[in-house]
Amino acid sequence: MSNLLILIPAALFMGGLGLGAFLWSLKSGQYEDLDGAAWRALDDGDGKPGD
Amino acid sequence: MSCCAPGTEGALEFEKISHGLPSSEELWLSSRDLGNGLRQTDLSVPKVHCGTCITTVEGALKESPLVTRARVNLSTKRVSFVWKAEENGVKTDPVDIVRRIAATGYDAHLFTSAEEANDAYRNELIRAVAISGFAAANIMLLSVSVWSGATDATRDLFHWISGLIAGPVLIFAGRFFYRSAWNALKHGRTNMDVPISLAITLSYAMSLWETIHHGPHAWFDATVSLLFFLLIGRTLDHVMRDKARSAITGLARLSPRGATVLNRDGSREYRPVEDIRPGDRVAIAAGDRIPVDGKVIAGLSDIDMSIVNGESAPVPAGAGSLLQAGTLSLTGSLVLEATASARDSFLSEIIGLMEAAEGGRARYRRIADRAAQYYSPAVHLLALLSFLGWGIFGGDWKEALLIAVSVLIITCPCALGLAVPVVQVVAAGRLFQNGIMVKEGSAMERLAEIDSVLFDKTGTLTIGRPRLTNRGEARPEHVEIAAGLALYSRHPLSRALVSAASSARDFAEVSERPGEGLEAVAPEGTYRLGNRRFACGEEADAAAGSDATSEVVLSLDHRPLETFRFEDMPRPGAQKAVAALAREGFQTVVLSGDRAPVVKDLAARLGIADWRAELSPRDKADYCAEAAKAGHKVLMVGDGINDAPALAAAHVSMAPATAADIGRQAADFVFLRDSLDAVPLAIEISRRAGRLIRENFALAIGYNIFAVPIAIAGYATPLVASIAMSTSSMIVVVNALRLNRLARSEAARTEERAGTEPGVETARFA
Numbered sequence: 001m002s003n004l005l006i007l008i009p010a011a012l013f014m015g016g017l018g019l020g021a022f023l024w025s026l027k028s029g030q031y032e033d034l035d036g037a038a039w040r041a042l043d044d045g046d047g048k049p050g051d
Numbered sequence: 052m053s054c055c056a057p058g059t060e061g062a063l064e065f066e067k068i069s070h071g072l073p074s075s076e077e078l079w080l081s082s083r084d085l086g087n088g089l090r091q092t093d094l095s096v097p098k099v100h101c102g103t104c105i106t107t108v109e110g111a112l113k114e115s116p117l118v119t120r121a122r123v124n125l126s127t128k129r130v131s132f133v134w135k136a137e138e139n140g141v142k143t144d145p146v147d148i149v150r151r152i153a154a155t156g157y158d159a160h161l162f163t164s165a166e167e168a169n170d171a172y173r174n175e176l177i178r179a180v181a182i183s184g185f186a187a188a189n190i191m192l193l194s195v196s197v198w199s200g201a202t203d204a205t206r207d208l209f210h211w212i213s214g215l216i217a218g219p220v221l222i223f224a225g226r227f228f229y230r231s232a233w234n235a236l237k238h239g240r241t242n243m244d245v246p247i248s249l250a251i252t253l254s255y256a257m258s259l260w261e262t263i264h265h266g267p268h269a270w271f272d273a274t275v276s277l278l279f280f281l282l283i284g285r286t287l288d289h290v291m292r293d294k295a296r297s298a299i300t301g302l303a304r305l306s307p308r309g310a311t312v313l314n315r316d317g318s319r320e321y322r323p324v325e326d327i328r329p330g331d332r333v334a335i336a337a338g339d340r341i342p343v344d345g346k347v348i349a350g351l352s353d354i355d356m357s358i359v360n361g362e363s364a365p366v367p368a369g370a371g372s373l374l375q376a377g378t379l380s381l382t383g384s385l386v387l388e389a390t391a392s393a394r395d396s397f398l399s400e401i402i403g404l405m406e407a408a409e410g411g412r413a414r415y416r417r418i419a420d421r422a423a424q425y426y427s428p429a430v431h432l433l434a435l436l437s438f439l440g441w442g443i444f445g446g447d448w449k450e451a452l453l454i455a456v457s458v459l460i461i462t463c464p465c466a467l468g469l470a471v472p473v474v475q476v477v478a479a480g481r482l483f484q485n486g487i488m489v490k491e492g493s494a495m496e497r498l499a500e501i502d503s504v505l506f507d508k509t510g511t512l513t514i515g516r517p518r519l520t521n522r523g524e525a526r527p528e529h530v531e532i533a534a535g536l537a538l539y540s541r542h543p544l545s546r547a548l549v550s551a552a553s554s555a556r557d558f559a560e561v562s563e564r565p566g567e568g569l570e571a572v573a574p575e576g577t578y579r580l581g582n583r584r585f586a587c588g589e590e591a592d593a594a595a596g597s598d599a600t601s602e603v604v605l606s607l608d609h610r611p612l613e614t615f616r617f618e619d620m621p622r623p624g625a626q627k628a629v630a631a632l633a634r635e636g637f638q639t640v641v642l643s644g645d646r647a648p649v650v651k652d653l654a655a656r657l658g659i660a661d662w663r664a665e666l667s668p669r670d671k672a673d674y675c676a677e678a679a680k681a682g683h684k685v686l687m688v689g690d691g692i693n694d695a696p697a698l699a700a701a702h703v704s705m706a707p708a709t710a711a712d713i714g715r716q717a718a719d720f721v722f723l724r725d726s727l728d729a730v731p732l733a734i735e736i737s738r739r740a741g742r743l744i745r746e747n748f749a750l751a752i753g754y755n756i757f758a759v760p761i762a763i764a765g766y767a768t769p770l771v772a773s774i775a776m777s778t779s780s781m782i783v784v785v786n787a788l789r790l791n792r793l794a795r796s797e798a799a800r801t802e803e804r805a806g807t808e809p810g811v812e813t814a815r816f817a
Contacts, residue, residue: 004205004208008212011189011192012189012212012216015185015188015189016185018185019181019182019185022181023178023181026174026177026178026181027174031177032124032126032127033124033125033126033127034126035125035126036105036123036124036125036126039101039102039105039125040102040105042102043102043105043106
């Protein structure tokens with residue numbers, strides 16, 4: 001029982017981390033131009049991912 | 052990568068002047084002030100489609116010292132750039148910047164940014180999907196432990212954690228369904244969202260009650276995963292519509308944003324269209340669209356009325372002529388006295404007609420809602436009956452309530468909620484790959500029902516632009532001279548001449564006489580290009596040139612050198628599309644505002660027996676309404692402003708991408724490619740989608756017939772319910788994907804056909 005007290009919060013925390021990362025990427029506009037991002041990866045001149 | 056630079060494909064240098072760039076005032080008006088003397092402009096660049104396009108456009112913009120930032124969005128085909136409002140005290144002319152884009156060969160248009168709010172809604176939906184997905188995964192894991200034998204305190208703990216996760220998620224992610232269900236109930240209707248809302252609320256409440264009383268079963272997993280699946284369906288549906296909408300509004304915008312008003316004291320002022328009052332004098336330059344209805348006070352010009360009445364030949368206008376908003380002044384500048392404000396102008400009249408002509412789409416109820424109409428009362432009745440049955444005969448009312456809830460959960464239209472959107476998204480994807488945009492899912496349902504097709508003529512069955520037909524007969528040097536003259540005019544016949552010529556002679560000075568033609572003085576004499584009377588300087592008999600074709604004469608000192616004949620070309624694939632529709636048993640009719648001989652000629656050439664000519668916008672809409680009354684379901688294909696009421700009145704409608712703004716807004720489908728093949732293809736795919744939707748319904752209902760007795764009998768444990776529910780959703784999705792395979796073979800065939808027809812040339816106009 002006592003190990004559950006650690007494991008469950010840990011699982012939830014890690015899941016929450018993933019969720020948080022997704023929500024952040026959504027908010028920062030990384031899904032605005034999926035087609036463009038695919039091409040920009042091949043472009044040597046542009047070193048930055050998104051403005 | 053030759054595909055990636057449309058500007059370099061042997062384009063003539065002079066073609067560039069024909070790019071219709073927005074005016075400097077319009078750009079100022081539409082740009083956003085960012086502070087610090089910086090302004091941002093968003094333009095639609097419909098031709099960008101690959102990485103090289105991005106680099107080319109961004110590179111061209113960044114070369115300018117005035118541009119501080121430029122970024123192309125390939126998905127929405129837009130470019131946004133930030134520029135300095137002034138440099139060294141000189142006010143920037145943003146057209147200089149936009150010209151850089153045009154110089155690379157890409158067209159740039161302004162677009163209305165009214166639809167930006169939709170993006171926010173999409174993000175809200177995606178956020179809800181993410182959060183419900185997170186909750187569903189975690190609760191499912193906890194449930195698995197319960198099923199595998201967790202007991203007593205551990206089980207209660209797991210139930211409590213599940214409940215704590217599910218509660219907020221229910222409110223956050225479920226709000227879309229609650230809101231929609233509440234709206235439906237408020238108006239005395241019922242839709243799919245009513246049973247959904249009821250099921251998730253009841254199952255949550257029951258599970259909570261069970262948890263509090265240390266019960267062995269809780270339904271939190273079912274509640275949340277149901278929410279998750281349904282939200283996926285809803286998001287897909289929204290993204291599909293959003294994508295179509297942005298592609299449609301991203302194309303050229305026709306109504307001008309502002310116009311130059313001449314004040315009484317002689318000063319000029321650029322004002323937004325809404326601020327132009329009747330009585331104001333408006334200056335119209337050659338190439339401008341008329342912003343409001345008005346009367347010409349001074350100036351001469353040829354007016355392109357095609358967007359208003361479907362007539363392909365320009366109409367001369369002089370002092371006293373009445374002009375309608377949306378028409379295009381081709382050759383001369385005019386001073387116009389506004390007779391109506393923008394709100395009461397011709398365009399708004401058309402909008403009024405459209406609103407009055409509520410066609411099939413207003414009466415149409417979506418398949419999902421029609422299903423819900425029978426489904427939800429049936430489900431509620433079933434749940435109630437099993438509750439009363441178990442209560443009265445079994446005597447245990449708590450047990451009865453549990454069974455009633457499990458009936459609700461197991462019948463919850465999870466598969467039904469996915470059945471329609473998934474198929475429609477897959478179908479819309481197939482259509483999109485063939486250059487056809489669908490505005491909403493119900494349009495496909497309606498398209499599958501039609502029995503007759505109505506076509507507009509100018510711009511729909513034809514390209515809407517004249518093309519030179521006797522290029523081979525004309526002497527090359529004459530073509531070169533004529534192109535040199537025509538370069539200076541926006542008249543459609545001149546444009547056609549220029550695009551047909553491979554080179555053009557340079558003239559120092561060319562003057563244009565609106566309504567007559569062009570004149571240039573060269574060492575060997577005076578060249579004239581225009582109608583026969585103007586070019587030959589005599590009362591030439593009007594017999595030359597039949598009604599269906601138009602001609603332009605090139606003369607040297609009034610001696611005719613060459614006669615160029617023009618014809619409005621049928622759209623590529625028009626004949627084949629009409630033949631294909633006839634084969635499928637559709638009745639085809641041409642509805643045109645053009646003159647009878649022209650319409651008759653084209654109808655005969657395409658093999659359409661039934662045609663109507665010289666129709667007003669109202670006539671067209673009335674024709675659609677009468678056909679509907681006679682029990683026909685019609686598809687209207689049209690492009691002009693004059694078609695908009697008919698597009699709205701028809702059961703379902705389609706417009707080419709070159710259509711007037713309002714036409715594109717009114718149509719359910721917009722096809723981006725030149726070929727009219729899009730019409731039979733869209734019908735074909737819609738019918739297949741309809742068949743798949745019905746199959747999916749059959750699957751979902753079949754699953755219910757199998758599962759409901761188990762639930763009513765009281766044997767449905769939460770484990771069984773969850774697995775059964777997920778499986779039925781999977782099956783529905785997999786079945787929808789079959790459309791992909793069917794459509795792929797169709798696309799391959801289309802490509803094959805296109806490949807064997809090298810003669811069909813795609814028209815390239817600015």
